[in-house]
Amino acid sequence: MRVLWLCNIMLPAIAEELGLPYSNREGWLTGIYERVCGKEEEGAPELGICFPVPEITPLITQRCHGNPGFRLTSTGIACYAFRENLAAPERYDGGMEGRFREILKDFRPDMVHIFGTEFPHALAMVRAFRKPERILVGIQGLCFACAEAYMAGLPEYVIRRRTFRDRVKRDDIRQQQEKFRIRGEREKEVLRGCGHITGRTDFDRLETGKINPRAVYHFMNETMRTPFYEGKWDMGRRRNCGIFLSQGDYPLKGLHYVLQALPEVLREYPQAYVAVAGNSVMEYGTWKDRIKISSYGKYLLELTDSLGLAGHVRILGKLSAEEMKEAFLQASMFVCPSSLENSPNSMGEAMLLGVPVAAARTGGIPSLIEDGREGLLFEPGNCKELAECIKRVWREPEETALRAENARKRAWDTHDGNKNYKRLLAVYREICQ
Numbered sequence: 001m002r003v004l005w006l007c008n009i010m011l012p013a014i015a016e017e018l019g020l021p022y023s024n025r026e027g028w029l030t031g032i033y034e035r036v037c038g039k040e041e042e043g044a045p046e047l048g049i050c051f052p053v054p055e056i057t058p059l060i061t062q063r064c065h066g067n068p069g070f071r072l073t074s075t076g077i078a079c080y081a082f083r084e085n086l087a088a089p090e091r092y093d094g095g096m097e098g099r100f101r102e103i104l105k106d107f108r109p110d111m112v113h114i115f116g117t118e119f120p121h122a123l124a125m126v127r128a129f130r131k132p133e134r135i136l137v138g139i140q141g142l143c144f145a146c147a148e149a150y151m152a153g154l155p156e157y158v159i160r161r162r163t164f165r166d167r168v169k170r171d172d173i174r175q176q177q178e179k180f181r182i183r184g185e186r187e188k189e190v191l192r193g194c195g196h197i198t199g200r201t202d203f204d205r206l207e208t209g210k211i212n213p214r215a216v217y218h219f220m221n222e223t224m225r226t227p228f229y230e231g232k233w234d235m236g237r238r239r240n241c242g243i244f245l246s247q248g249d250y251p252l253k254g255l256h257y258v259l260q261a262l263p264e265v266l267r268e269y270p271q272a273y274v275a276v277a278g279n280s281v282m283e284y285g286t287w288k289d290r291i292k293i294s295s296y297g298k299y300l301l302e303l304t305d306s307l308g309l310a311g312h313v314r315i316l317g318k319l320s321a322e323e324m325k326e327a328f329l330q331a332s333m334f335v336c337p338s339s340l341e342n343s344p345n346s347m348g349e350a351m352l353l354g355v356p357v358a359a360a361r362t363g364g365i366p367s368l369i370e371d372g373r374e375g376l377l378f379e380p381g382n383c384k385e386l387a388e389c390i391k392r393v394w395r396e397p398e399e400t401a402l403r404a405e406n407a408r409k410r411a412w413d414t415h416d417g418n419k420n421y422k423r424l425l426a427v428y429r430e431i432c433q
Contacts, residue, residue: 003045004107010053045425083099097124100124114126134431146252201368246334273314278319281296
């Protein structure tokens with residue numbers, strides 16, 4: 001089997017050989033890559049990898065020696081860079097179709113595996129390959145569904161407001177939602193143009209089935225980033241009352257819900273705090289920081305001030321996998337308050353480590369964790385119910401420990417790398433045969 005991967009990032013193994021910086025944002029891909037390279041399973045595919053770059057650098061051109069791609073010295077894997085502006089995924093560049101036709105002619109794949117639907121390159125590959133029966137699309141999030149849930153109950157004045165930053169960047173909240181809508185329409189075309197889909201929740205199966213009922217749906221779990229398979233949360237951390245969120249820089253992720261729930265929590269647990277990883281939209285140390293604040297960031301600051309939350313909100317910034325793991329282990333619980341999620345990897349990572357979980361009952365989350373037995377679920381946007389879930393984690397130490405252990409056992413089965421890799425190979429064989 002010759003399988004061409006279309007990825008959203010340059011894999012670390014490729015970046016390291018080229019001496020370039022890289023992101024571990026989709027570190028689970030590395031786990032699959034290492035198994036393919038190790039030929040641990042009979043019938044492992046011959047792999048080619050396409051990855052986006054802001055520009056084709058002289059270093060990449062030099063490695064290609066006039067060919068469409070190059071091979072890694074360490075593994076012999078065929079690598080192909082293509083140019084794409086990932087900072088503006090709502091813009092479609094038709095030039096990628098020509099580049100992909102060139103790559104397809106050179107590698108001659110039996111099938112193409114597209115990881116995710118959220119970037120324009122997914123549609124460009126579907127249009128270039130034109131063999132739906134040999135295209136496998138791996139569902140991560142679903143942009144068209146996210147567009148509908150994007151506002152996450154924001155007040156109308158926050159939605160209408162445009163800060164200086166929003167005007168300059170042409171990126172107010174309504175425009176952000178529109179970008180998701182545009183990406184969602186392209187995503188639907190990707191789904192209609194493929195013959196095979198991998199997913200892991202009732203939600204993604206139902207939603208993709210509406211778009212393309214003819215596509216074959218293959219259930220397949222994901223393997224998490226390597227560091228999260230080592231270490232375990234300590235029940236003693238329950239006493240520090242730290243609530244960890246993996247992201248909170250745009251409305252869909254629901255940080256404002258947690259802030260609105262926090263006063264109720266503080267009445268019973270005055271030492272409680274929220275720690276948030278990822279980009280900060282609330283920093284205002286200088287006047288330059290102030291003019292960079294979005295309407296959503298300003299709303300978060302308004303909530304912090306009006307609800308008396310000063311000192312109870314900590315923004316951690318971007319974290320590596322190891323730093324993210326440490327943030328999980330230092331907290332007393334993990335909360336996923338999003339208005340919509342399909343299969344949040346951060347929740348899977350929390351479960352692997354045995355961190356207590358409270359999450360919104362939305363999208364694919366109920367397929368991944370059982371309410372009451374493995375974690376606590378609340379209705380999305382119901383801040384009173386969210387506050388009660390948080391307090392239950394701290395009030396019920398024995399029940400919390402049991403739920404966390406049940407979740408950990410489930411996660412170790414769900415995210416078993418060897419089992420998931422064998423399942424992936426079975427799907428490849430089915431498509432290629």
